[in-house]
Amino acid sequence: MSGAAEPVPGLFTFVLHTHLPWLAHHGRWPVGEEWLYQSWSAAYLPLVRVLRTLADEDRQHLVTLGVTPVVAAQLDDPYCLQGMHHWLANWRLRAGEAATTRTPSGPSPASEPEALRRFGSRERAEADRELAEFETLWRHGGSPILRELIDVRAIELLGGPLAHPFQPLLNLRLREFALREGLADADQRFAHRPAGIWAPECAYAPGMETDYAAAGVGHFMVDGPSLHGDTALGRPVGDSDVVAFGRDLAVSYRVWSPKSGYPGHAAYRDFHTYDHATGLKPARVTGRNVPSEAKAPYDPERAAAAVDGHVADFVATVRDRLIGESARIGRPAHVIAAFDTELFGHWWYEGPLWLEKVLRALPEAGVRVGTLTDALTDGYVGAPVQLPPSSWGSGKDWQVWAGDQVADLVRLNAEVVDTALSTVDKALAHAAARGAPGPRMFVxxxxxxxxxxxxxxxxxxxxxxDSAADYARYRAHLHAHATREIADALASGRVEQAHRLAQGWNRADGLFGALDARRLPGA
Structure with a gap:
């Protein structure tokens, strides 16, 4: 392409991990369905808009997109679709209220009438656009949209196990079941069975590669320290052909670092400062130590200039990293920047614009952009490695999910899983004694x-x-109670009551409709 820079060696990959827990029917505000609708509006809609725009220009292999089964279920769920439509309409009403305000309504100068009116007008136009997009593209769910992006090779899809369990601590039978059912769920929704996964929390325990190979998973993500910081190539794990790809922290933290990441720039929209009357976020960061009541009004032109600067900085960082890593290993290197999808738009309002500009700028700067599958196909694979027990959490170990602070949840999980498996095993055995194959067992x-x-x-x-910890404990114990309640009724022979209880819980937790207990691996 005319004007393009001299190509640099290697391959660069964006990996985005899209995940939220099951939120439908389980609270609204401040934690619950609002979390889903905010992420959908601020991150998922803009990301799809960016990917469709670039795909329409015949650009391919843009990102490797992990979509967990629980998010896919919510983006297809009729209740969630209706709730999202209502949320977008309400957003437009709140923006209209801001656009006509006459009195101060929040803690900062950004909530002064004139500043809020300007902000509300822009926000109302954005809400109009998203309402139109949702009504024309999304009303039949997210799966058709994502399938189209996969079909035109704009993205590679990563899957994962049902409901995002921390796999190293999970009973082996349930771990295998959740993974196989999760891959099958993606296949049904997208007409593509993922060849790779984003393991929940990038968590790994020795031997899991064998489970992955048996399930047909050829590659998965780990955090950089799991590969001892050497992420320049994918690595086959143990004696398997399953390849672990590591997140390059030097590049990823350039964007998402609590101390120096781009989203904290003074020009960007402040995530934490609300206008009290409308629930909108009309302020800019202003400064890292500036209190909410002193935040300045958001200025889109100032933010756009900051985006351009951060695009240039990131492209230079990727170029330098590819050149440096290629020289270090004596062959073209692979650099992976990996983030939560929700960063782009929800946590960092300007993130989708930055991503679109980066995906245009990287090829112009001589950087080849591709997916994890491209890396495998083109031989960006090194020598086998033995991975340690690890995750991408604090300490890069399991402490977030297995430490003293959550020891009660670890015990709860073990107890509930034992109860569930023993109850389901007996029910399946009883059905088999009556002659196989038996029908689906709803309970x-x-x-x-x-x-x-x-x-x-x-x-x-x-x-x-300590992020909505009370809600999290409530949810864990709620689902544990549901499991016990249904299992107790079934185990004691109260079959009709067990069925009624299962029906009642299914009205709230009816996700994964193809889940089939008959496929649970044997004891």
Whole structure:
């Protein structure tokens, strides 16, 4: 391309991990469905807009996109779709209120009438755009949109196990079941069975590669320290052909670092400062130590200039890293920047614009952009490695999900899983004694569904990080109660009551409709 820079060696990959816990029917504000709708509006809609725009220009292999089964289920769920439509309409109403305000309504200068009116007008136009996009593209769910992006090779899809369990601590039978069912769920939704996964929390325990190979998983993500910081090539794990790819922290932290990451720039929209009357966020960061009541009004032109600067900085960082790592290993290197999808738009409002500009700028700067599958196909694979027990959490070990602070949840999970498996095993054995193959067992299916929701890695993470910890404990114990209640009725022979209980819980927790307890691996 005319004007393009001299190509640099190697390959660069964006990996985005899209995950939220199951939130439908479980609270609204401040934690619950609002979290889903905020992320959907601020991150998922803009990300799809960026990817579709670039795909329409015949750009391919843009990002490797992990979408967990629990997020995919919510983006397809009729209740969630209706709730999202209502949320967008309400957002437009709140923006309209801001655009016509006459009185100060918040803690900062950004909530002064004139500043808020300007902000509200822009916000109302954005809400109009998202409402139109949602009504034309999303009303039948997220799966058709993502399938189209996969079909045109704009993205590579990464899958994962049902309900995002912390796999190293999970009973082996339930671990295998959750992974196989999760891959099958993606296949049904997207007509593509993922060849790779984003392991929940990038968590690994020795031997898991054998489980991955048996399930047809060829590659997965770990954090950089799991590969001792040497992430320049994917590495086959142990004696398997399953390849671990590591997040390059030097490049990833350039964007998302609590101390120096781009989203903390003074020009960007402040995530934490609300206008009290409208619930909008009309302020800019202003300064790292500036209190909310002193935050300046958001200025989109100032923010756009900051985006351009951070695009240039990131592209230079990637170029330098590829050149340096290629020289170090004596062959073209692979650099991976990996983030939560929700960073782009939800936590960092300007993130989608930055991402679009970076995906245009990297090729112009001589950097080849591709997916994890591209890396495998093109031989960016080194010598086998033995991975340590690890995660991408604090300390890069398991402490967030297994430490003293969440020891009660670890015990709860073990107890609930034992109860569920023993109950389901007996039910399946009883059905088999009557002659195989038997019909679907709705009660057993719901027991496993509630069990998987109990062991979601989100609950101990939220407790360890003191982020809505009470909600997290409530959710873990709620699903544990559901599991026990249904299992107790079934185990004691109260079959009709067990069925009624399963039906009642299924009205709230009816995700993963194809989940089939008959596919649970044998004891």
């Amino acid at each position: 057993a299916d719901q027991i496993l569904r509630e069990t998987l929701l109990t062991v979601s890695s989100d609950w101990p993470f939220m407790v360890s990080k």
